[in-house]
Amino acid sequence: MKIKCVKIDAIVWDNVPKKAMVRRFFDVKTNRFVSIADLVADVYYDKNVKPIGVDGGITAHNIICNLQNMGFDTLALGVCGNDFLGKISIRSLTDCNVKNDILIRNNMRTKAYHIRRIIENGRYTYRSIKYCPYCKESSWYEGSCIDEKSIIKKIKEDDILVLDNLNEKNQYIIDNTKNIKLIDLGTCDEFENLSKDQIIKKISNKFEIVNLNERVEKYLIQKLDCKDSIDLSKIFSSKLLMITRGEKGNEFVFKAKKYCFPLKKIIIEVDDSGAGDAFFSTIIKNWMNNDKTISEEDIEKWFNDSTKLINKILRLVGSRRHIKKMYPIKKKDICKEV
Numbered sequence: 001m002k003i004k005c006v007k008i009d010a011i012v013w014d015n016v017p018k019k020a021m022v023r024r025f026f027d028v029k030t031n032r033f034v035s036i037a038d039l040v041a042d043v044y045y046d047k048n049v050k051p052i053g054v055d056g057g058i059t060a061h062n063i064i065c066n067l068q069n070m071g072f073d074t075l076a077l078g079v080c081g082n083d084f085l086g087k088i089s090i091r092s093l094t095d096c097n098v099k100n101d102i103l104i105r106n107n108m109r110t111k112a113y114h115i116r117r118i119i120e121n122g123r124y125t126y127r128s129i130k131y132c133p134y135c136k137e138s139s140w141y142e143g144s145c146i147d148e149k150s151i152i153k154k155i156k157e158d159d160i161l162v163l164d165n166l167n168e169k170n171q172y173i174i175d176n177t178k179n180i181k182l183i184d185l186g187t188c189d190e191f192e193n194l195s196k197d198q199i200i201k202k203i204s205n206k207f208e209i210v211n212l213n214e215r216v217e218k219y220l221i222q223k224l225d226c227k228d229s230i231d232l233s234k235i236f237s238s239k240l241l242m243i244t245r246g247e248k249g250n251e252f253v254f255k256a257k258k259y260c261f262p263l264k265k266i267i268i269e270v271d272d273s274g275a276g277d278a279f280f281s282t283i284i285k286n287w288m289n290n291d292k293t294i295s296e297e298d299i300e301k302w303f304n305d306s307t308k309l310i311n312k313i314l315r316l317v318g319s320r321r322h323i324k325k326m327y328p329i330k331k332k333d334i335c336k337e338v
């Protein structure tokens, strides 16, 4: 092994596993993780709808921020508008030390979740909407605005791709690259109006590890005439299928066998955004540190490892708050009408 001295970035060392520290110190080459997604900003409001902060968001890019914080080499690819929320979303990636190459389009606005603190059943919780709470206008658009062909040119053959959506442009990248792919699928929108065979073609044999939420799992089981999650895992043909069941914990399907882990201690959560991203990131970290192999004995260890980070994130507001602070924001940055 060729050993050379490398500059060590300012990182939070207690979050970095030993293997990652060794990797960084000796500059050992490992695969780079590349996230692909349209940028989305998370704007937080207090209970009186006064803005309290903003940060970059969306699953694929949140995962890449976590992986960078765990000591891996990363790159974020995507698109945003030439606006305040776009600039903040790019800055957030940079401040998380994630290299990024984001296309800025003049004719579009950056997508945003508007997340408001409310009191429910006597405790604080957060609700998100896709439109401005003042003028009710939305910057969301259907599908994706990424430039899929230029993204493919930026991907190296040993990069590992991290995705969270099966829109047409992502699907083009999935179908036209041979890279290892990981997907955290939180929505079934892209399957509407598709036949069973078309859906199978989209998802079968495409991903090494798949994470679904319960809603997407139920939808796919019904639409693809599966008996259960084991049946569904056979369609994906992934090494590992995971289903996140909120307070009920997590299910892993490995080699046609189910492993279920209920949450040991349900903490009174503050903000659950980012918890799923942290879970998947921890599983990816363990898989990577295990030379991209999985065995039956690993699963419970990996699940237990994820609960530490999840419990920390549930107590903090914002998906990246465990890595860095949110940015201040004023009403006029969000809305022209105030």
Ligand SMILES: [Zn+2]
Pocket (backbone or CB within 6 Å): 132, 133, 134, 135, 136, 137, 334, 335, 336, 337
């Ligand atoms: Zn507005």
